[in-house]
Amino acid sequence: MFDLLKTRLHQGYRTSDFPKGEVHLPERFRGKPVLDPSRCQEGCSSCRDICPTQAITLNPLKLDLGACLFCPLCQEKCPDKAIAFTSDYRLAVRSRNDLMVSGEELRLASEMDDKMLRVFGRSLKLRQVCAGGCSGCEAELAAAGNVIFDLSRFGIQFVASPRHADGIVVTGPVTNNMETALRKTYEAVPSPKIVIAVGACAVSGGPFAGAEDSQDGVPKDIPVDLYIPGCPPHPLTILDGLLRLLGRLEEKRDS
């Protein structure tokens, strides 16, 4: 018992003060990309050609964050520095179109409407469905609940049954073999309910886009309320997205 208390004191209090205080991510961390199409040379397609997931379209230069794996290939290949990854971890948006980036702006997720906020604003229970996820996104979702990020202090929890949940969090490109289970889980969640797509796979298929045994992400007929891009998204990206959806970030309230 004494050893336990001693170790407890030594291990200390580790929970981050997010969302207050500054977030320090390392220099090499690749967050939100910033594009400057005015730098593009006529006829240059280096970034588009090298992109492993065809996330880039030209004329005008656009990057689909939903397909982007945040590898630095486009940034490295671009002779004119038209694409640069910043260390901004805030990436979550409300609609698929908002993930198309063409400049510096990214329209971050807005809060749910008042009716939904009254139901979920202070307590959100989620059921996670891994549908072909490689365990990268799953690991970061789990990490969002650890003592550092501590999701539960915001009233958000992952629960064991869809019947107890207010929504589902989908990861993975949705394999053909998981489609039925995903649909059944979605149907088992009582309405009103929300759907959150986490990671490039769930949004667009990611590295597995076009694979014959999976479906390029959440099926079109399941409405997605929040897209959290990344491969996988950092736990702070996930946390930021969830808090934005719940209208719990002050900067969002002000703007």
Add this chain to the structure above:
Amino acid sequence: MKIDSQEFLSCAVWIRNGEAVPLAEIPQYSPIDFRQNCLYLAHSGSRLAALCSFPGFSRTKEAKTILAVFADDAGSKVGLLFSVLGGNNSYPSLSLDLPQAQNFERELFEEHGIIPEGHPWLKPLRRKMDSYPFFRVEGEGIHEVAVGPVHAGIIEPGHFRFQCYGEMIHYLEIQLGYQHRGAESLFLRSSPERRLVIAESIAGDTAVGHALAYCMGIEALSDCDPPFYAHLVRGAALELERLANHTGDLGALCGDAGYLPGASWFGRIRGEFLNMLMELSGNRFGRSLIRPGGVRFGFSSSQIKDFLIRLEKIEQDLKETADLTFNTPTVYSRFEETGILTNETADTLGMVGPAARASGCDRDVRRDHPFGIFRFVQIPAAFVDSGDVMARALLRWLEIQRSLRFLREQLNGLPETALQVEIRSSRSDYAAVSMVEGWRGEIFHLAVTSSKGEIAGYKIVDPSFHNWFGLAAALRGSQISDFPLCNKSFNFSYAGHDL
């Protein structure tokens, strides 16, 4: 020292891990002789690393081929042999005499229509999810429990079917395949850049391990060797990945045993290793770090200084958490003698990695088939004999300590040199074998090139492909309430198995 007989050597063409061999040098046998030679190799102490088929690999266009790769752990070499099947696409099954082959033969049947005649358990592996023929125990008092594919936690999908008598598990059958994304066939249709990100996504918690195996294969095909410094960075990243996952597993085991201090602290320390990987590579799982020819980033001198200080602190934190955990009666009474996997079963099934080492199987690719930095610096392999949850927990703790020592020694005072070499084009009609000891065990990649030097065939064997059956075997006769703890103690990859 073991001396190989001429007979043993002549069964197959032998190469080292990370080498390539011309396809023409791989010996071809009739299906019956192929089986004989495979069994001879297995009975002479080799392990089946892969059994696969490549369309177009055969010298005749239409006929299907099977290719076997055996790992001779004592002799640090791998042997390849193949057979061209006749018109009925069948050959006498290996599985009855060599249970290591059973999953591979099911895969050959399902993906390539190759019939292993006499296979005792030719069930679907990744397809026909709705009509899977479960084994069923019947009798008074027997009941069936079905779990999954969607589980109660944030984990990957798989289905577990228990045949129970009261609390006791008579039989557990694991139906996998839910994670099958079609990675291998997509791989062949993809650009080299895309292949690397697919490799990194075979199992996301093993991004470094699979990327390394892929890059080693490409380097072998093009006969390039990355600079020494790149090998060091790769080795350091691989060990950081191992440290993060082993630490996380210890935390999860504490969680399942209801010991929350361990769960919280190990869970927090796991993040420290991921953060180091992020500082090195820009991604918490080390994605985009390893590339054919070398690495994208190295350690800056300030990083090395910082990491050394932090690693020392982490080692202390881990030590006090581990000491506390392993000395807590509620933990060790839960871990000890739970889910015993015998040495004989682990060996028969051809299991690899910590799951095998915790049952006394002394195999570790880093030592047996040294690659990269491990050709120069060895990490002593750890193993434990008892095969229970405690053994698997202790083994992780032993490996954590050894990897930490390796990291601290290697980071000390090495000047940064070139990060990568230019990759030449791949040699045509070659096969390259690359194996990496990932944190779950042996990651195996086999790349075959066409006459134009393009990748014409690619086989990925995640350690979990060898291992899943071990979990089912370990649970026979156990309490069903021990299942979550046992499952966690093995922590196999679903995505890696189903690809």
